[in-house]
Amino acid sequence: MIGLVWKDIxxxxxxxxxxxxxxxFYFILGVMGAFDISMVTAMLQVILLxxxxxxxxxxxxxxxxxxxxxxxxxxxxxxxARYLFCLLTALFANACGLLICVFTSLMGRSQLExxxxxxxxxxxxGLFIVDIMLPLCYKLxxxxxxxxxxxxxxxxxxxxxxxxxxxxHMDLSFLERMSTTSALAxxxxxxxxxxxxxxxxxxxxxxxxxxxxx
Amino acid sequence: xxxxxxxxxxxxxxxxxxxxxxxxxxxxxxILGLIGENGAGKTTTIKCIxxxxxxxxxSITLLGQDNLRQERxxxxxxxxxxxxxxxxxxxxxxxxxxxxxxxxxxxxDGLFRDYLDKFKLPGxxxxxxxxxxxxxxxxxxxxxxxxxxxxxxxxxxAGLDPVVRDEILDEFLGFIGDEEHSILLSSHIITDLExxxxxxxxxxxxxxxxxxxxxxxxxxxxxxxxxxxxxxxIAPGGLLRVRKGPFGCEGLTxxxxxxxxxxxxxxxxxxxxxxxxLLIGKGEPV
Numbered sequence: 001m002i003g004l005v006w007k008d009i010x011x012x013x014x015x016x017x018x019x020x021x022x023x024x025f026y027f028i029l030g031v032m033g034a035f036d037i038s039m040v041t042a043m044l045q046v047i048l049l050x051x052x053x054x055x056x057x058x059x060x061x062x063x064x065x066x067x068x069x070x071x072x073x074x075x076x077x078x079x080x081a082r083y084l085f086c087l088l089t090a091l092f093a094n095a096c097g098l099l100i101c102v103f104t105s106l107m108g109r110s111q112l113e114x115x116x117x118x119x120x121x122x123x124x125x126g127l128f129i130v131d132i133m134l135p136l137c138y139k140l141x142x143x144x145x146x147x148x149x150x151x152x153x154x155x156x157x158x159x160x161x162x163x164x165x166x167x168x169h170m171d172l173s174f175l176e177r178m179s180t181t182s183a184l185a186x187x188x189x190x191x192x193x194x195x196x197x198x199x200x201x202x203x204x205x206x207x208x209x210x211x212x213x214x
Numbered sequence: 215x216x217x218x219x220x221x222x223x224x225x226x227x228x229x230x231x232x233x234x235x236x237x238x239x240x241x242x243x244x245i246l247g248l249i250g251e252n253g254a255g256k257t258t259t260i261k262c263i264x265x266x267x268x269x270x271x272x273s274i275t276l277l278g279q280d281n282l283r284q285e286r287x288x289x290x291x292x293x294x295x296x297x298x299x300x301x302x303x304x305x306x307x308x309x310x311x312x313x314x315x316x317x318x319x320x321x322x323d324g325l326f327r328d329y330l331d332k333f334k335l336p337g338x339x340x341x342x343x344x345x346x347x348x349x350x351x352x353x354x355x356x357x358x359x360x361x362x363x364x365x366x367x368x369x370x371x372a373g374l375d376p377v378v379r380d381e382i383l384d385e386f387l388g389f390i391g392d393e394e395h396s397i398l399l400s401s402h403i404i405t406d407l408e409x410x411x412x413x414x415x416x417x418x419x420x421x422x423x424x425x426x427x428x429x430x431x432x433x434x435x436x437x438x439x440x441x442x443x444x445x446x447x448i449a450p451g452g453l454l455r456v457r458k459g460p461f462g463c464e465g466l467t468x469x470x471x472x473x474x475x476x477x478x479x480x481x482x483x484x485x486x487x488x489x490x491x492l493l494i495g496k497g498e499p500v
Contacts, residue, residue, distance in 0.1 A: 010312065
């Protein structure tokens with residue numbers, strides 16, 4: 001499985017390098033006060049959304065899965081490697097985000113707790129999208145799954161907008177009554193739930209792969 | 215010695231095409247050439263062996279172990295080169311070692327580098343800059359570097375020039391120098407198989423029509439040249455297949471010595487594998 005994760009990193013090294021440069025750019029601008037921290041977390045989301053689909057596209061182009069099925073690993077490990085790659089990328093990207101948050105907070109430009117909450121929710125949302133997109137990529141292939149990415153991203157936004165127009169408001173005032181630590185613990189639940197979702201998503205992807213012929 | 219491959223009653227249906235009751239054996243220390251026209255079922259058979267597709271029936275044993283129940287164990291000992299190179303264009307040969315070393319228990323980085331040197335493949339060049347011959351050599355180096363006991367090759371020499379093909383065939387012969395090693399080689403290039411194969415299995419429309427030792431096949435089978443009038447005099451069953459042309463007829467016999475004894479007036483030449491394929495593939499049953 002490590003070999004396959006390593007393969008994804010090597011195949012996408014140019015892309016990863018470009019994203020790293022973007023992150024460095026945002027980091028500098030964030031530190032200089034040109035950007036709000038939300039721009040950095042938005043950038044992290046873009047990375048998380050694009051990477052899995054790019055990884056699938058590269059594999060489809062090389063017909064890699066047909067070759068990977070000849071390895072002494074089994075189909076579940078091949079699927080697991082892709083999830084591990086996405087998870088590692090998400091963790092790395094958010095670790096960078098966290099670093100920027102801590103840095104800007106130490107410089108007094110923003111509040112550390114608020115930034116931490118933003119990073120945690122951002123990580124969770126990114127992972128949720130990965131949870132949904134990976135089985136779709138396995139089922140439909142990267143190109144046919146791509147339009148669903150927009151559905152996955154925009155549907156919750158439209159739903160929330162419509163809900164507020166219809167007078168439904170989410171009451172988050174309980175967070176203000178909680179201590180900072182407790183509130184952060186609540187925010188930490190978001191990526192944790194997304195991780196459980198990743199396990200379920202992996203099971204679904206394994207099922208899809210088990211039925212596939214190469 | 216354990217057989218490297220044993221296939222019994224293999225069936226796989228796609229609706230418009232089906233493998234029917236395919237059975238053959240590859241003994242250890244030998245090369246088996248799998249021949250057949252396009253769409254005859256060679257790749258489907260190999261995919262079933264590697265469990266890339268689900269079979270509908272039959273059994274497959276690799277190196278004495280069931281290919282489904284012990285799939286992960288036996289794949290440690292199987293090297294695979296399929297009809298194309300599956301490495302991404304953005305990778306370099308030295309990356310392949312980094313990827314495959316954790317995949318195979320017995321991956322030998324030194325051996326992989328030796329093969330890169332032997333095949334004159336630059337370790338730092340991107341694969342997108344490689345020719346087809348270089349890509350196939352790289353695939354072969356990757357297949358050999360984990361020290362497999364069985365090599366499975368599907369049209370691995372297709373589209374290569376005779377010099378590169380000869381180099382690769384020499385490598386195959388070197389590989390089976392160890393009696394525990396064996397090769398299943400599917401190819402359209404009959405001359406290659408005549409050069410290296412010990413056994414031949416001929417698939418035609420999803421069925422095995424001929425399987426056995428290459429030498430025995432070449433010793434027994436014969437090509438009969440005759441006129442339409444002479445053909446009329448041959449008893450039913452005397453020939454397996456016949457091709458009728460404007461300048462005469464050609465027939466295939468499974469026992470040319472016996473045929474000569476019965477029909478001493480007719481010309482019977484040894485049949486090459488290509489003759490056998492053409493007569494079975496394009497000829498009419500008698």
